[in-house]
Amino acid sequence: MSASSPQQAAWLPKLVIAPSFVVSLLFIYGLMAWNGYLSMSASRILPNYEFVGLQHYAALMESDRFQVAMTNMAVFGVLFIGGAMALGVLLAILLDQKVRGEGVLRTIYLYPMAISFIVTGTAWKWILNPGLGLEHLMRSWGFTSFSFDWLVQQDMAIYCVVIAGVWQSAGFVMALFLAALRGIDDSIIKAAQVDGASLPTIYWRIILPSLGPVFFSTLLVVSHLAIKSFDLVMALTAGGPGYATDLPATFMYATAFTRGQIGVGAASATVMLATVAAIVVPYLYSELRGKR
Amino acid sequence: MNRLNFHRLILWSMLLLFAAWFLVPLYVMLTTSLKDAEQLRAGNLLSLPTAPTLDAWFKAWGSACTGVQCEGLKPFFWNSMVMVVPAVLLSTLIGSLNGYVLSKWKFRGSETLFAFMLFGVFMPMQVVLLPMSQVLGWLGVASSIWGLMLVHVVAGIPSTTLFFRNYYIGLPDELIKAAQLDGAGFWMIFRRIVLPLSLPILVVTLIWQFTNIWNDFLYGVVFSGADSKPITVGLNNLANTSSAVKEYNVDMAAALIAALPTLFVYVVAGKYFVRGLTAGAVKG
Numbered sequence: 001m002s003a004s005s006p007q008q009a010a011w012l013p014k015l016v017i018a019p020s021f022v023v024s025l026l027f028i029y030g031l032m033a034w035n036g037y038l039s040m041s042a043s044r045i046l047p048n049y050e051f052v053g054l055q056h057y058a059a060l061m062e063s064d065r066f067q068v069a070m071t072n073m074a075v076f077g078v079l080f081i082g083g084a085m086a087l088g089v090l091l092a093i094l095l096d097q098k099v100r101g102e103g104v105l106r107t108i109y110l111y112p113m114a115i116s117f118i119v120t121g122t123a124w125k126w127i128l129n130p131g132l133g134l135e136h137l138m139r140s141w142g143f144t145s146f147s148f149d150w151l152v153q154q155d156m157a158i159y160c161v162v163i164a165g166v167w168q169s170a171g172f173v174m175a176l177f178l179a180a181l182r183g184i185d186d187s188i189i190k191a192a193q194v195d196g197a198s199l200p201t202i203y204w205r206i207i208l209p210s211l212g213p214v215f216f217s218t219l220l221v222v223s224h225l226a227i228k229s230f231d232l233v234m235a236l237t238a239g240g241p242g243y244a245t246d247l248p249a250t251f252m253y254a255t256a257f258t259r260g261q262i263g264v265g266a267a268s269a270t271v272m273l274a275t276v277a278a279i280v281v282p283y284l285y286s287e288l289r290g291k292r
Numbered sequence: 293m294n295r296l297n298f299h300r301l302i303l304w305s306m307l308l309l310f311a312a313w314f315l316v317p318l319y320v321m322l323t324t325s326l327k328d329a330e331q332l333r334a335g336n337l338l339s340l341p342t343a344p345t346l347d348a349w350f351k352a353w354g355s356a357c358t359g360v361q362c363e364g365l366k367p368f369f370w371n372s373m374v375m376v377v378p379a380v381l382l383s384t385l386i387g388s389l390n391g392y393v394l395s396k397w398k399f400r401g402s403e404t405l406f407a408f409m410l411f412g413v414f415m416p417m418q419v420v421l422l423p424m425s426q427v428l429g430w431l432g433v434a435s436s437i438w439g440l441m442l443v444h445v446v447a448g449i450p451s452t453t454l455f456f457r458n459y460y461i462g463l464p465d466e467l468i469k470a471a472q473l474d475g476a477g478f479w480m481i482f483r484r485i486v487l488p489l490s491l492p493i494l495v496v497t498l499i500w501q502f503t504n505i506w507n508d509f510l511y512g513v514v515f516s517g518a519d520s521k522p523i524t525v526g527l528n529n530l531a532n533t534s535s536a537v538k539e540y541n542v543d544m545a546a547a548l549i550a551a552l553p554t555l556f557v558y559v560v561a562g563k564y565f566v567r568g569l570t571a572g573a574v575k576g
Contacts, residue, residue, distance in 0.1 A: 012478045013397035020390050020449055021405050027420065027446050028412045034423035047426065087310075094307055107562055108311045111318075114558035114565065115551040116507035118524040122531045122547040123317045126324065126540050127337065137337040167317070175566050199299075224414055231509040235528055249510075252418045257514060262422060269418040280414040284407060 032273065038266035045260035056267035065243050066268060069251040072158050076247065077226045079159070083166040084222055088173020093203055095174070096181045106178070110171035117168065121235025124164040125151070154244040157237050161245055165232055169225060173218055180214040181207070220283055227276055248272050325349060325545035332541055348539070352546035356539075358529035365546055367519070368526025372506060375437050375522060379444040380501040386445070387452020387497060388490060392482055394453065395460035396468050406457070412450035421514050428515060435517025443515055444505045452497050455568070459493035460486065492564070499561055500568035503554050523550045 039057070042050040060066045091109055095102055112120060127133045130149035138146035150156035184207060192202045208215075230249035233239060239246040239254065246254075248268055256265025320337055326344040327335065335342070354364040394406055424443060425434065433439035463486065471481045512522040521529075527550045531543045558565050 013393040014399060016478075017390050017393040017402070020386055020453065021409065023446055024409045024412055024449050025405070027424075028409070028415065028450075031420040031423040031427075032415070035419045038422055047422075091310060094303060094310075097303055099303065099307060105307055105311055107559075108314050110562075110566065111555065111558060112314065113569065114503060114554045116509065116524050116527075116554070118507075118509050118528050119547045119551045120317075122527060122543055123321050125531070126543060127317060127320055129540075132540065133337055140336045167314070171314070172569055175569055179570055227416060230418075231524070234509065234513075235531065238532065249416070249418055252421075253510075253514070256422055266422055269416070269421070272416040273419045276414060276416050280411070284410055284414075 035266050035269055035273075038262060039270050041263055041266075043262035043266070045262070047262060052263070056263040057271075059264055060267050060271065063264075065246060066248075066251055068243055069246040069248050069268075072245060073227070073247050075158055076162055076165070076229075077223065079162045080165045080169070080226050080229075081219070081222050083162060084169040084173050085219065087166060087170040088218075089177050089208070091170065091174040092177035092181055095178055106175070109174050112168040113172050115168075117229070117231035118235040120164055120168050121232050124160070124167070125236050128160050128163075151237065152241055154241055157241060157245045161229075161233055161236055164236055165226075165229065168232070169222060173222065176214055176218045177211065180211050184210065216283075220279065223279060224276065227272065248275075321544040321548055324541050325352075325548055327541050329537065329539065329541070348541035348545040349549070351539075352530070352542045352549055356530050356542050356546065357533050358526050359533055365523060365526050365530065365549055368521055368523045369549065371437060371516075371520055372523040375441050375444070375520075376502060376505045379441045379448070379505050380498060383445045383448035383452050383501055384494070384497045386449055387454075388456045388487075388494070389482070390449070390453040391456025391458075391460050392486055394457045395463075396465070396481075396486070397478065406453070409450050410454060412447070413454060417447065417510055421510075425515060435515070435520065437516075437520040440511060440515050440520060440522070443511050444508070447511070448501055448505070452501065455497045455500070456490070456493060459490070463489060492567075495561065495564045496568040499557055499564050502557060503565070503568075506554050526550075 037049070038047060040051060040053055042048045042052045095105060095109075099105070128148070128151045129135075130152055135146060135148045138148070151160045188206060189202055192206060193199075197205075227249075229247060230253065233245055233247055233250050234253075237245040239250045243251075248271065252265050252268045252272065255261045255268060316338075323339070323341055324332070324337075325348050326341040326346070328343075328345050328347055331341055331343065352364055353366055353369075355362055356364045358365070358368070394402055428434040428439040428442070431439070431442075433442060467485060468481055471485055476484065506522075507524065508522070509524040509528065512525045513528075516522060516525065527546050530546050
């Protein structure tokens with residue numbers, strides 16, 4: 001295309017981006033609304049658009065399995081987010097001490113982010129296997145009474161998901177915080193040291209509080225990882241034993257796609273959406289407000 | 293020993309301890325995959341293979357059972373390749389055009405529409421699964437590689453657009469203005485000025501999309517059919533196929549096969565991978 005005219009300048013960019021806007025907004029909001037309608041329809045194995053009101057939501061509230069999934073979400077969410085954040089921040093601070101071989105260590109801490117949760121789950125399932133994994137290892141080292149069978153314990157299996165999840169995501173938090181720490185002026189640390197403050201105090205009192213924005217955006221991404229985590233549970237425990245490690249995401253999949261209850265599945269997806277929106281919408285709003 | 297050395301000692305023991313914790317699963321996967329059934333029984337989690345063999349790798353690739361079929365991961369691996377490459381290229385191209393418009397050719401309402409689009413980066417995809425499977429059915433691409441590819445492209449547009457927009461905002465507007473005065477139009481500026489300056493963000497986006505789509509499991513398990521399942525679904529089926537004796541060596545070899553392409557990219561271009569991670573979280 002040759003020289004531009006003022007007219008071209010006006011319509012061409014809109015034309016270029018229009019398909020993306022239309023498709024994305026339909027994909028996001030159109031399907032969201034459709035899912036919302038499905039959640040209030042009589043759909044079971046096949047979609048059925050007869051309106052039945054909120055009965056699927058009522059069924060959800062009474063479903064023991066969904067209660068377990070929501071409780072797990074809270075337990076997993078708090079421990080996974082807390083664990084990944086704490087470990088990630090610690091790693092970033094340790095790496096910030098001008099250590100030799102930092103690049104190699106950083107690569108080691110972060111590589112789990114490059115692999116799929118399915119790979120992580122498969123590997124940890126073998127490591128945490130009661131008969132053959134860690135337990136077997138400790139016993140063969142002479143700790144004959146060592147026992148670690150969380151993976152098959154109804155009330156402990158969810159902590160195995162936390163361990164594998166933190167293993168995978170801590171490096172990500174580290175990367176974000178390390179980048180932020182690098183942006184901090186060295187003279188602040190020097191000045192505080194002259195005043196006699198110890199290094200832990202300097203980090204705890206001066207540096208970490210100044211990293212508020214990074215803290216929030218990291219928290220946002222990690223909590224969003226937690227709510228969407230589906231793959232890890234599928235690969236590590238498949239929601240078992242029984243449905244002890246179900247999360248809303250696996251509940252939704254099982255209900256809608258393997259147990260033929262589309263209506264209830266759609267309702268559980270809407271509950272997930274509401275949870276995420278409660279966290280994300282204020283963030284997006286402030287983010288875009290703050291820009292201009 | 294003086295105080296400084298003592299601190300360094302603690303620092304280094306912590307650094308190395310954590311490095312070990314991150315590396316152990318990889319070490320376990322690798323050593324387990326090189327053992328045969330006998331060595332698996334005789335050894336433990338951390339023992340080295342006494343007689344390393346690639347049998348488990350060959351089995352995982354070509355003959356392990358993933359449910360009823362026993363062709364290993366090979367068909368799944370190629371399904372993923374065939375699907376991932378076009379999906380990555382297409383979503384990246386669209387993202388760069390969108391980012392160009394949203395940064396250099398803003399119009400009334402473009403920011404608002406973009407904000408609405410951005411929610412797609414964050415929403416739980418469970419919300420679209422049920423309606424989307426019906427849409428794919430109408431389009432005639434249900435349970436096919438094409439359908440899966442289409443979903444990945446559409447779902448990827450918000451994040452690729454975000455990446456390019458944030459990068460292009462940093463390009464000086466004067467550059468565009470000067471080119472316009474010289475008579476260059478929308479496409480000419482994109483091709484001659486913006487695109488040549490895009491290499492870093494292009495690499496970041498390609499890697500980000502490749503990693504995400506290769507590692508995806510949710511869409512793969514919901515939207516694919518018997519002969520279009522991606523590698524993650526293949527791996528999960530393989531690891532959950534019950535047999536008389538659980539062959540963990542084959543499971544580990546299969547897990548490594550599924551992880552190799554993204555690990556390779558990470559090792560070769562880790563810098564760009566990290567930039568993608570941070571770009572997704574820290575805006576502007």
